[in-house]
Structures are given as structure tokens and as C-alpha cells.
Amino acid sequence: MASEFPEAREAVRTLPSYIAGARPDGRPMWKLSSNENPNAPGPAILAALAEAAGAVNRYPDMAVADLTHAIAARHDVVTDEVAVGSGSVALIEDLLQAYCEAGDEVVYPWRSFEAYPICIQVVGATGVPVPLTQDGRHDVAALAAAVTPHTKVMILCSPNNPTGPTLTRAELRTLLGAVPSHVVVTLDSAYIDYARDPEATDGFELRAEFPNLVILRTFSKAYGLCGLRVGYALGHPEVLAPVRAASTPFGVNTLAQAAALAALGLSDAVAASVEENVRERARVVEAGRAAGWRIPDAQGNFFWLPLGEDSARFVAGANAKGLLVRGFVGDGVRISIGEPEANDLVIELLQEWRPAEGSAARSL
Numbered sequence: 001m002a003s004e005f006p007e008a009r010e011a012v013r014t015l016p017s018y019i020a021g022a023r024p025d026g027r028p029m030w031k032l033s034s035n036e037n038p039n040a041p042g043p044a045i046l047a048a049l050a051e052a053a054g055a056v057n058r059y060p061d062m063a064v065a066d067l068t069h070a071i072a073a074r075h076d077v078v079t080d081e082v083a084v085g086s087g088s089v090a091l092i093e094d095l096l097q098a099y100c101e102a103g104d105e106v107v108y109p110w111r112s113f114e115a116y117p118i119c120i121q122v123v124g125a126t127g128v129p130v131p132l133t134q135d136g137r138h139d140v141a142a143l144a145a146a147v148t149p150h151t152k153v154m155i156l157c158s159p160n161n162p163t164g165p166t167l168t169r170a171e172l173r174t175l176l177g178a179v180p181s182h183v184v185v186t187l188d189s190a191y192i193d194y195a196r197d198p199e200a201t202d203g204f205e206l207r208a209e210f211p212n213l214v215i216l217r218t219f220s221k222a223y224g225l226c227g228l229r230v231g232y233a234l235g236h237p238e239v240l241a242p243v244r245a246a247s248t249p250f251g252v253n254t255l256a257q258a259a260a261l262a263a264l265g266l267s268d269a270v271a272a273s274v275e276e277n278v279r280e281r282a283r284v285v286e287a288g289r290a291a292g293w294r295i296p297d298a299q300g301n302f303f304w305l306p307l308g309e310d311s312a313r314f315v316a317g318a319n320a321k322g323l324l325v326r327g328f329v330g331d332g333v334r335i336s337i338g339e340p341e342a343n344d345l346v347i348e349l350l351q352e353w354r355p356a357e358g359s360a361a362r363s364l
């Protein structure tokens, strides 16, 4: 019998689901499952939000003018080189909408941020996932080799969620040099503030040479505003104009604009919160390695345990200890760096728990 409901497009009916990090179910749990910033907003952000809240009977500024100016000033670029979106995920969607016809190819590393294949499939493009190397890094040669005449966009993620390593400056340059200039190369730098690898790059110095490079940044991680949904793209005006044109009108809400603007003025506090996370990351990762875990280079506010088939068992063990972590079935477990007390529990867990003999997560 024919369904009584309208049928969605096949691409949408067959989408992989986005699995959000687990949330507490009433028990007190440490939430280390979504790479959030553990620090709640301070008084300056709360004051900006309170002031902006009084005007929410009005539409937001559609041009996001004040925030765009502040971002442009921060990066020493002109405002046409900035596009603000309701989170960097929305900018990925807008960019794919702007550049991909049905059947066009989008090359991306895998495993990486799980929104990529979903966004690609929604626009009707064909995703071309390129496996990471054994140590969780982008396979630069394979990414370059995956480009065909049908490729419209390449997405790169540095530091890579969920595995942790960054692309190096040399790797990014090699890729940009190998990819034709009509392919938009999107460097998702959501976690770049946490990177301490001296070879890591935010891609900025390569923009003049490669106008097809678009850099994505977010207020969700280092700035701690993920609940408000605001991110931005930096790129050539000609490349960004279609991205802006494809975006939802008034997509960046009034509170998000106000809080992000205020957050840009809090550089010292943001830097201090990032530094604390980086210190805690070193403490946890070093303790884990000392306990016999093989942990790929962790450059974001999280680290990766390549547990394979043992992942579900580990997640259950973490839950029993009051920790919510993000398991990827059959692949591995990602743990965010959180409050020091939560990180203490993670260390305890890593010391108590032993990956199976022969597991890729085991170094000793």
C-alpha cells in the first residue's frame, strides 16, 4: 500500500544519523562526550547576553555587521573575507550548497567529524572518504589522489576530530598545490587553538597563494559558546559570496552575535582557558601512555583510544565510573578533556582498564 505521507528524497531517507555525545540521564555524570569547553561563560558574556535578550522581539542583524567587523579586525582581513554562520557546521552546509550539484564529489578524510558525510549526502553530492593513516593522520597522498574531474570540494580537519593529530604546514601546502584551483579546499580548524604541534598551521599564511582555501573557525570550543551556535569562514571574497548567499536568512541569532562579539574582547581569559585544557590534556595523555595505552598525537581538547571491537566495553566501564565518553562502534573511543576532577577519573580508568592483547590501543 502506498504510504499516506509524502516521501522524502532518497538521499535524506538513507542518511547516517548524527550521534550526539551522550547526555547525563539524571545521574551525576561528567560529560566528556562532545568536546565542549568545561568552563561556563563568565560575567562579561552573561552581561552581553542579558543586554541582547531585551531585543529579541527584533530580528537579528542579517549582515552580522558588528561581529563580522570584529572578526575581520582580529585576523587583519577585510569584511568580505569573513562569512559568519550559525555554527561552523552550518557554514559547511552552506558551502556545499553553494558549490555542489548532485553527483559532484567531495573528498574528505575518514574517520573524521561525523557531520561531513551527512552534510555531503543532504546536498546530493557524492562523498569520497579517504582513510586516515594508522596513526590517525590525514593521508595526504591518498587525499590528493582521490581528486577527480568531478571533485568540487575537499574537506580537511585539523586537528582531526576524533583522532587528534594536525595537518602540518608542509602537508597543507602539498595538498593545496596538488588540488586544482577550482576545488574549494575547506580547512576545518575548530580545535586549532588547542594545537601545540609547532608544525601545525591555521592555514592563514597560505590564503593569498591559494584563493580556493576556506578556513572554518568556531566560537564553540575555545570560546565556550557552543550552545549559541556561531562560527565563521575566512576566505577569498569571490569564494565566500556564494556561501553567504546560500545561508539561512537571519541564521545567526541576536544572542549569538552579542556573545561572540563580547568573547572576542576576552582574549586573555580565552587563552587562559585553552592553556588550562592543554595542560590537562598533557597530564591525562601522559598518564594514559605510561599505563600502556597507545594514544595518537592529541592536539584538540580531546584524545582518541583506538580500541576497535573493545570500544563498547570501554564505554560501559567509563559510564560505570560516572564518565560520559564518545564511543564509535568497532573503531575507538574519544574522550574530551574536562574539569580536573573528571580528568582524574579518566586517568584512574586508564590505569585500571587494560585493552585486549593485540589491540591497537595497547602499546605495552
Ligand SMILES: Cc1ncc(COP(=O)(O)O)c(C=O)c1O
Residues within 6 Å of the ligand: 034, 035, 086, 087, 088, 089, 090, 113, 157, 161, 188, 190, 217, 218, 219, 220, 226, 229, 230, 231
Ligand atoms: C571538527 C569539527 N568541526 C566543527 C564542529 C562544530 O562546530 P560548530 O559548533 O561551530 O558547528 C565540531 C564539533 O564538534 C567539530 O568537531
